[in-house]
Amino acid sequence: MADAVSVFGGRAPAEVQQLAKHLRNLDRDTLSQMLSAVLRAVDGLDCRESLRLISESGLVSEDSFNHAVAGLYALLKEALCLPSLRQEVFNEDLRALRVSEEFIADVSSAVFGSRQTSINISDTHRGPTLAKIQDFKWRVDVAISTSSLSRALQPSILMQMKLSDGHLHRFEVPVVKFQELRYNVSLILKEMNDIEKRSILRIQD
Amino acid sequence: MFSVTRDELLSLHTHTHSDTHTHTHSLLLMLCVTQEERSFSEEEEEKLQSALSLEKHTLHLLVETLSFILEQAVYHNIRAASLRQQLENISVESEKAEVFSQVWASAAPDVLEKIRLGIFAPKKLDLVGWQLNLQMSSSARSRLKEPHAVLNLGLRTEDDAERLQDVFVEFSHQDLLDFYNQMERIQTQLDSLS
Numbered sequence: 454m455a456d457a458v459s460v461f462g463g464r465a466p467a468e469v470q471q472l473a474k475h476l477r478n479l480d481r482d483t484l485s486q487m488l489s490a491v492l493r494a495v496d497g498l499d500c501r502e503s504l505r506l507i508s509e510s511g512l513v514s515e516d517s518f519n520h521a522v523a524g525l526y527a528l529l530k531e532a533l534c535l536p537s538l539r540q541e542v543f544n545e546d547l548r549a550l551r552v553s554e555e556f557i558a559d560v561s562s563a564v565f566g567s568r569q570t571s572i573n574i575s576d577t578h579r580g581p582t583l584a585k586i587q588d589f590k591w592r593v594d595v596a597i598s599t600s601s602l603s604r605a606l607q608p609s610i611l612m613q614m615k616l617s618d619g620h621l622h623r624f625e626v627p628v629v630k631f632q633e634l635r636y637n638v639s640l641i642l643k644e645m646n647d648i649e650k651r652s653i654l655r656i657q658d
Numbered sequence: 659m660f661s662v663t664r665d666e667l668l669s670l671h672t673h674t675h676s677d678t679h680t681h682t683h684s685l686l687l688m689l690c691v692t693q694e695e696r697s698f699s700e701e702e703e704e705k706l707q708s709a710l711s712l713e714k715h716t717l718h719l720l721v722e723t724l725s726f727i728l729e730q731a732v733y734h735n736i737r738a739a740s741l742r743q744q745l746e747n748i749s750v751e752s753e754k755a756e757v758f759s760q761v762w763a764s765a766a767p768d769v770l771e772k773i774r775l776g777i778f779a780p781k782k783l784d785l786v787g788w789q790l791n792l793q794m795s796s797s798a799r800s801r802l803k804e805p806h807a808v809l810n811l812g813l814r815t816e817d818d819a820e821r822l823q824d825v826f827v828e829f830s831h832q833d834l835l836d837f838y839n840q841m842e843r844i845q846t847q848l849d850s851l852s
Contacts, residue, residue: 580796625779
């Protein structure tokens, strides 16, 4: 029966096959704590503290705890990776793994719940990115006089950007270009807000 | 204001005494004012030589003197009437001084503005482009809906006027908010200047 788990394509890994056995002894509270800790782990965030608390609480034997966490991690990691996984299919898989019904609801909601906000993913799990600003410094100068004009009184802006790929860019920004930059940045922010508030693209989840 | 040598100015007089040349001189002045580094190209110099029937070194002298007078006018940012007064003080004929004054009155604001805005720095921001993306999945996660923006800053170096150096910077929502706050601080500084 474990061969029919579609989330894994072929045979489910050993820790997932044995998951049901170790989940049997848990109460729902402990399970939900473990689920939230494992979700953080899947996103690459630090979850050692919460896992330590659960294991030290003594509610579950150490052996069971280790197996359960390993099984949950493998299961959730795979489920979150698949783009077109539907909840019903996932529930069927959990039944095929012989997880008890009430736990199925909990595990399923962990995967499909309201976790669309992905702000909490650690940087390593976001995938490849372009350079980001690591350090940004600026200064505003006023040119009082130059070789061409004895009274110039012209402001200008000097910017220095250190990027995450190591490059350092130092450049001058004329006031006109600065206004253009500022306008564009606020325009992008407005667009981002629009996207996050309502789905501009009708993406099927 | 003018510490022009008498020799230069005398030559200026001898070659500009005729009435028929007044019109050409206002033309020359206009050209001096509007050109930048090198006032005239080779061909233009030859044409001027034949038009004014001057020799090569005389023409150079004339152009240099005119450029010098105009550079001084720009540097001190004087008014047209003041310029005429100063020129008459060093015994330039009043109608020539009038020509200077008129050309200066019409061309001064543009020239001053252009020079004022000319800042020199190794690199200058010339182009701002951007792109807003929505990340849908990565190799580690799917079903994401994460917007991020990519800003393209085109930097132009002083000596390479043709090519722009592109700098691509990526921003998440929070990064962009921080950047925007910095922009606002710069703007506050600029506002406090004026």
